[in-house]
Amino acid sequence: MNVGVAASIAFWIMAIIAVVSALAVIVTRDIFRAALFLILAFLTVAGLFITLSADFVAAVQVLVYGGAISILLIFAVLLTRDVQKGNPSNRMLKPAVFLGALFAATLIVVITNSTWKLSGDSPPQGTTAAIGDALVNSYVLPFEIASVLLLAAMIGAIVVARGRDE
Amino acid sequence: MAVSALATGCQPPGFFDGQNLWHEWVVNFFPRIGDSICRGMGGHADGGPPNWLIYLVLGFLGSLIVVNIAALGVPFVVLLERKLLGRFQNRIGPNRVGPFGLLQPVADALKLMTKEDITPAAADKIVFALAPLAFAIPIILMFAPIPWADHASLANLDIGILWVIAVTTAAEAGIFMAGWSSNNKYSLFGAMRAVALLVSYEIPLVLSLLGVVLLAGTLNLSEIVLDQRFAPNILWQPLGFFVFIIAVSAELNRAPFDQLEAESELVSGFHTEYSGMKWAMVQLGEYAALIGFSAIIATLFLSGWKGPLWIPGYIWLVTKMAFILCAFIWVRATIPRMRIDQIMAFGWKFLLPLSIINIFATAAEVIAFPDALPYWLIPINIAFAGACVVGMAKLLGFQPKTRKIVIPGRPVIGDDTPGRIVPLMRGGN
Known part of the structure; x- marks a missing residue:
């Protein structure tokens, strides 16, 4: 086992947590828990940056997203009326699903069709x-x-x- | 970052001078232990275990030591605080359990473990249980890059001080989870105040750090210590130190900024509903942050593990930390709690401009003297810092008033004229 294998294991653990918590953000009814799942997703993305040897970016991710943006979100949750009663239903479900699917499709097409350049250099220390x-x-x-x-x-x-x- | 120099691993030949083995073992205790374990496992020899295994073992042992410094240090800091607060208030403080009350931490720990762990019926149970962990774990993480002596930090991170700021900011989520999930308005008020306070004081905290970073030219804590060759940074950065120590005491939610706990109005704020071991976890996080930040202050401004005498570095660092802890306790015992609007005005109108002035002044000095700052700058810097603090206070309209305490029939306290006596009123009151 070398660094590459360890990094792969770390990558898969964090990638799975990130995707699962990102899904949990949209399926959780309790909006406060949804915000907490979003913070978890932000933190695992910081972990992914560490596996890429981007330590500065990882720390800034924790500082800005884990600290500042999450506080902003939580303040928004606090200032929302009747938040304890859960997420009220509205008519935006169908347009939201449509737009989300469109965006996901665009991303998938772009990711699969672009030619990714691989650098042979070792990551900078x-x-x-x-x-x-x-x-x-x-x-x-x-x-x-x-x-x-x-x-x-x-x-x-x-x-x-x-x-x-x- | 993950494989950046493991400071306690196998050292290259000739790393230890080996002149006086006994003294050298004491001074280089942590690197020596790491080196011995590494060689004992057969590291770097043919047919020895692979590097990642040595890394794992050493990392685990190092983490064990550092986590225990935090976890075992907390009860004794609590005892120190109670003792000193007692003395400041003209009492004796805890003295029943063991000699001088030294076993009080053990008694407290036993009491907390046997206490009933209550979860409110209306609480969000999962979040309520996770909140103390989300609060305490990031704070324990901040101990990783602290250099305890030469080559004796658990992780010699290049982003050292940024890491500390980032993980302590992540602990805010724990405060908020606790306040929200308790389903109690006092907890929620405490959490909201905590967040407002931390958002405000994070800015002067980070900006006042930048002066030190500018001087050292690095974020790495070990290199910041090594950079303070000639004099500790407090002499070059008196204004930065002043702003940093105030912002840290706000960040630590300590008096006079403990508005989020405010026992008399909020019944201790975000952890009102906690009891037993969950409460102990919250307390652990708070006091571990106190210990960790005193280590950071010592490292950044008081030249960390370096000292003028041939005393091991970790003893120097712990001595400096003890001084800073006592200063924090002194402040807590002396200054009354500020109102929340006063705290906000103090942070935004007083500390923030001072920290920005500090950055510009430091940058100008570093540009003017790129190699090393001359010693004659020290008195100038101290005078400049004093002038800035006084000038900013005057600008904001601070006028110290000597209040005269007038009791009829007694000399007036606080009056300049000696022996002035207010006549006793006849009739009326």
């Missing part, structure tokens, strides 16, 4: 410095544009949330 270098040297303009966009979204959210009177 210590990705943090390379990522930082790429963000503020090579790709500084897209990075700054994304930052300004996020800042604008944040200010917009604050303006909307404040209302007119204050």
Whole structure:
């Protein structure tokens, strides 16, 4: 048994947990448990990043998705009325199934038809410095544009949330 | 990351100097043990066991040690806290069980194990049972990259400090699961306050760390320690230290930021409904985070396991951690709890601008002196930090008032003029 086999075992365990918990997100009636399953899916995706030797991305996945996004989701659950009574039924089931199936079909076609390039290089040890270098040297303009966009979204959210009177 | 240098594995020949074997064994205790086990299993020899087996055995043993540092340290930190709080409040504190009350942790553990484990009838049972685990496990994970001595961290992660921040953030889900599944409004209030508090204080926490990361040029905790060759980072980063230690005490939900537990209003918040071993698990998580963060503070700002004398690194680290723990307990005993809006205003209006100022100042210093910061920057940095803190407080309108306590017939307390006596009122009150 070498690193490759161990990585494969880890990959399959985490992939199965990720897919099962992602399914559980849509079939669970209790919306709070659905949010918890979504957090589990996020964390297993972080595990998948570790099997790819992408340690920085894995930590950021836990920090951003496991920490921030999950808190956002849970706040949304809290502020939803009558959430204890479960997920109310509505007429969106059929369009949602249709759109979901369409999206899944698109993904499957794209994944099976594209030619995936395999790199023969061994994974880099210590990705943090390379990522930082790429963000503020090579790709500084897209990075700054994304930052300004996020800042604008944040200010917009604050303006909307404040209302007119204050 | 998974196979990044296992610090306690077989060391290459010539790694240990072997001058004075006894002293060297004491100083390099953890790498020596790892090396001995590795060689004892026949590692790196022909026909020996494969590397992954050695890795597994050593990793398991190392995890056992580290988990037990957390799990066995917690009862004694609780005892230390109760003792010190007693002294601060002019009491003796626990002293009935064993000499000086030293066996109190054993008695507490036995009591918790024999207590009835109650689950509320209206609770979401599965989530209620899983919440203490979801809270405690990520916090135990934060001990992995802490360097206890030279070459003695369980996992020498390149993303060390980012890992610590990430796993402690993941513990918030546990708090929320506990608060929601208890089906109790006080638990839910506690959990909501916890989340609001943590979202607010995560930002100054991470931003104040960045100064240290800028100085060391790495996220690896072992390298951050080695980078503090000439002076601990607290001297280069006084402002960062100030913001970090306040943000950490908010992150740890300790007084004066313990608004989410607030015994007097929320009946201890998100773990109101917990009892027995589940409550013990929540308590373990809280105090393990306290121990872990004091190790992180010592590592980042007080030069970790390094010390001026020839004392083993782990003793230095534990000594520094003990000082920080006592400081946290002192603060808890001294400062009254803040209101939730005060906590929010303090985090966003006071700590966040200070941490941003710190980043820019540190970046300017690192650009000006790329090789090593000169020593004359230390007094300048300390003066700058003091000026920033005072200036920001004045900007926010903080005016310290000397309150005069007036009791008729007695000298006025807190008054400058000596011997001023308020006359006793005749008639009326």
